[in-house]
Amino acid sequence: MWFTCEKELLENAINTVQRATSNKTTYQILEGILIKAIDNKVVLTATDLDLGIETYIKANVNKNGAIVVNSKLFGEFIRKLPNDIIMIEVKDNNVFIKCNKSEFVIVGNNPDEFPSLPSINENTMxxxxxxxxxxxxxxxxxxxxxxxxxxxxxxxxxxxxxxxxxxxxxxxxxxxxxxxxxxxxxxxxxxxxxxxxxxxxxxxxxxxxxxxxxxxxxxxxxxxxxxxxxxxxxxxxxxxxxQIVPDEYKLRVKVSKNELLDSIERASLLAREGKTNLIKFEISDDKMVITSNSQIGKVYEEIEIELEGEGIKIAFNSKYFVDVLRIIDSEEIYLEFSTSVSPCVVKKCDSNNYIYLVLPVRL
The missing domain is CATH 3.10.150.10 (DNA Polymerase III, subunit A, domain 2)
Structure with a gap:
């Protein structure tokens, strides 16, 4: 095998397939990347037997062939090379890598021992x-x-x-x-x-x-x-x-997502100190009060809301709220409640394509 290619293309391909290599295996070949050079392209493949990734790059292939190289060592060396043309040649299972005035030799493994990826009929897509x-x-x-x-x-x-x-x-x-x-x-x-x-x-x-x-x-x-x-x-x-997502609610709160996130993140600082991540909501009229306490202090947060229905007192693991508020892409959200021991449903105000449900903590 003998080919030349751009360093950046090869590095990106290695970064892609490396995500499927296995670091915890007794089957050494799974720690490697299969490299095949054929018809002016180089195909890289990695698998841990559960996940397999294959990608290819354009290259000038002077001699077709295949080899398996250690993913970590090969990847680190390629990353440290200058951005220039790389030449890779295989002789007697030794892989010679050259770029400018740098040269590296790594012992390869038999490509015939590398497991094939499952064959999938691509008719229905x-x-x-x-x-x-x-x-x-x-x-x-x-x-x-x-x-x-x-x-x-x-x-x-x-x-x-x-x-x-x-x-x-x-x-x-x-x-x-x-x-x-x-x-x-x-x-x-x-x-x-x-x-x-x-x-x-x-x-x-x-x-x-x-x-x-x-x-x-x-x-x-x-x-x-x-x-x-x-x-x-x-x-x-x-x-x-x-069967889990409620069809109806007894009260609904409309609130600014960012205000709620900021308040819960501040309250969660103390909640974490208490080892429980527990925060409490007290909802009434036009405000929502968020509190948390531990042996070293208390937090009180108050947010303006729009409320439909009666008020409620309820508690949650703060992490479960922070996780969703950080990723939900809406400026205003609805919080829907039924009872203090029933799940809270979080929805976007401007779309019905996302639902998040979280169980409360019993007080």
């Missing part, structure tokens, strides 16, 4: 813009479960139903639901691992370029620009989230 997919992930992924006791909750439900694409995440204490219309007459339901979507969101650009999405019973494929990302799906039945 769903299309969504990179920016929209990126935002749908961002506005739901924070609500997935972090522990493995219920593995299905460590992923996000990808649901297409009645012309709507829904992303749903929940961890037993809160639920985030983001919905957008999609051109599809088919219905589908699958649970994508949170790790997969987290890595995809770091690769996606805030652009209108299209991402093509394809499913098999066990895998999902995302294709955009020069990159393919393949992930296994989570096994099991996702919770019927439609």
């Amino acid at each position: 769903y299309e969504i813009s990179q920016d929209l997919l990126r935002n749908m992930i961002r506005q739901t992924i924070f609500a997935i479960a972090q522990d493995e006791t219920r593995p299905i909750l460590t992923g996000i439900l990808f649901e297409i139903k009645d012309g709507m694409l829904n992303f749903v995440a929940l961890d037993g204490y809160r639920l985030a639901l983001k919905s957008e219309s999609i051109e599809s007459s088919q219905n589908i339901s699958a649970v994508i691992p949170g790790k997969t979507l987290s890595e995809i969101s770091k690769i996606l650009e805030p652009s209108d370029d299209i991402v093509k999405i394809t499913f098999t019973p066990n895998h999902i494929l995302f294709t955009f620009e020069n990159t393919k990302i393949i992930s296994r799906l989570l096994d099991g039945e996702f919770i019927n989230y439609r």
Whole structure:
């Protein structure tokens, strides 16, 4: 194998596929990147057997071939090279890397031992813009479960139903639901691992370029620009989230999102000191009072609101409110309540495409 390419292109490709390499494995080949040079392009592939990423760059290929190199070492060396043309040549499993007056030799591994990515028939595709997919992930992924006791909750439900694409995440204490219309007459339901979507969101650009999405019973494929990302799906039945979201409320508060976020963040400073993250809401007439206290002090915050219905006293884990208020893209929001032990529903005032539900703390 022998090719030359631009350093910046190669570095970006390495950064993309490295997200799928495995650092905790007894199977050494999974710590590497498979590099294939063929027909004036270089294809880079990495996988941890659950997630696989493949991307390609343009190159001047003088001799076709393939090799597996250690991802960390190869990536760090390429990053430290000057921005110029890089030459890479393989001789007897030794990889020679040259750029200007720098030369580096690394021992490669047999490419035949590298596991193949699953083959996916790309006949049925769903299309969504990179920016929209990126935002749908961002506005739901924070609500997935972090522990493995219920593995299905460590992923996000990808649901297409009645012309709507829904992303749903929940961890037993809160639920985030983001919905957008999609051109599809088919219905589908699958649970994508949170790790997969987290890595995809770091690769996606805030652009209108299209991402093509394809499913098999066990895998999902995302294709955009020069990159393919393949992930296994989570096994099991996702919770019927439609039964969880209340259809009605007894009181509703309209409030400035930024004012509420600032107040809760100040109150949460003391709530964290108390080891409980507990903040209390007292809602009445045209104001909302937020308090927290610990052994070292108290916080009192008052915000102007518009109230429909009777007042209420209720308490929450401050983190669950801060998480959603930091990502919700609306200047004003609704908080809907039924009782002091029922979930609070957070919605945007200017759109019905986002719902967040959080359970209160019993006082």
